[in-house]
Amino acid sequence: MTVKYRFFAGLVLVDIEGTISPISFVRDTLFAYSCEHLASFLAERGHEPAVAAILEETREQSGDADALRALLAWQEQDIKAPPLKKLQGLIWERGYTEGAYKAPLYPDVLGALEAWKAIGLPVHVYSSGSVKAQELFFRYSTVGDIRARFAGFHDTGVGNKQVPASYGRIIEIAGIPASSALFFSDNAGELAAASDAGLQVVQVVKDGTVADARFPQISSFDQIAVDPA
Structure with missing residues (x-):
């Protein structure tokens, strides 16, 4: 060329x-995976210090005492809030290590x-x-x-x-x-x-x-x- x-x-x-x-990988694979697993991930690991800190940061930045609701809203609206990005990184790590995608x-x-x-x-x-x-x-x-x-x-x-x-x-x-x-x-x-x-x-x-x-x-x-x- x-x-x-x-x-x-x-x-x-x-x-x-x-x-x-490709944009489609993030939109159709990673975002779809985090949407599907966000609630269950928090249910399983919300007690861990790193995840608990993300939840507290979410409450502070969103003004919503219900961190899960705030995170789901951010995700649906594709708001690039730092707490959501940190949490998505943890969720995506599980998908990568389990071989769900490359x-x-x-x-x-x-x-x-x-x-x-x-x-x-x-x-x-x-x-x-x-x-x-x-x-x-x-x-x-x-x-x-x-x-x-x-x-x-x-x-x-x-x-x-x-x-x-x-x-x-x-x-x-x-x-x-x-x-x-x-x-x-x-x-x-x-x-x-x-x-x-x-x-x-x-x-x-x-x-x-x-x-x-x-x-x-x-x-x-x-x-x-x-x-x-």
């Missing part, structure tokens, strides 16, 4: 859903990850799913455990993905200038926020993603070359 763009970067930052993995990657992703690793270019992940959920995703992927391909994982603990300051925090953690980071996402709002924070950005257009002419666009990672800054 013809290379459309060449970038110089000191760090690559990638989204997961719609960028390196996390799929687009065919062009592994080659890009290996190429970046070969030239010493660190790759970080920024997803609305918890860090635990991200690590599970890459541990139980369809191409095996690829966690070693990544140098860092970030979730909404650094902030909302459509807020420029969130990307500033990631850059601060990485210890590099914003202009030397390259962010890949399918989401135009996220790309705009990252661009406003000074990052280089590329929109990955797959699975019916609406292309946004403000950003460079690729349909495969084969279309881009990244050299160390």
Whole structure:
């Protein structure tokens, strides 16, 4: 495939859903699994300290004394509340370890990850799913455990993905200038926020993603070359 763009970067930052993995996996597999098992999971493990802490955090953030009701409402409305994301990570862990599913990657992703690793270019992940959920995703992927391909994982603990300051925090953690980071996402709002924070950005257009002419666009990672800054 013809290379459309060449970038110089000191760090690559990638989204997961719609960028390196089909959105349908999260929507149709992971969300469906957590919807089916959330209530039973809490009934079985709600007494454990880590789960009890999530329930208390849910009550505080939702203002609802019934944590289960609040969690179910958040899940139904796809509200990316941190307590829900933490709980989903625990529920999804059970599904992964029991072999209920594996996390799929687009065919062009592994080659890009290996190429970046070969030239010493660190790759970080920024997803609305918890860090635990991200690590599970890459541990139980369809191409095996690829966690070693990544140098860092970030979730909404650094902030909302459509807020420029969130990307500033990631850059601060990485210890590099914003202009030397390259962010890949399918989401135009996220790309705009990252661009406003000074990052280089590329929109990955797959699975019916609406292309946004403000950003460079690729349909495969084969279309881009990244050299160390």
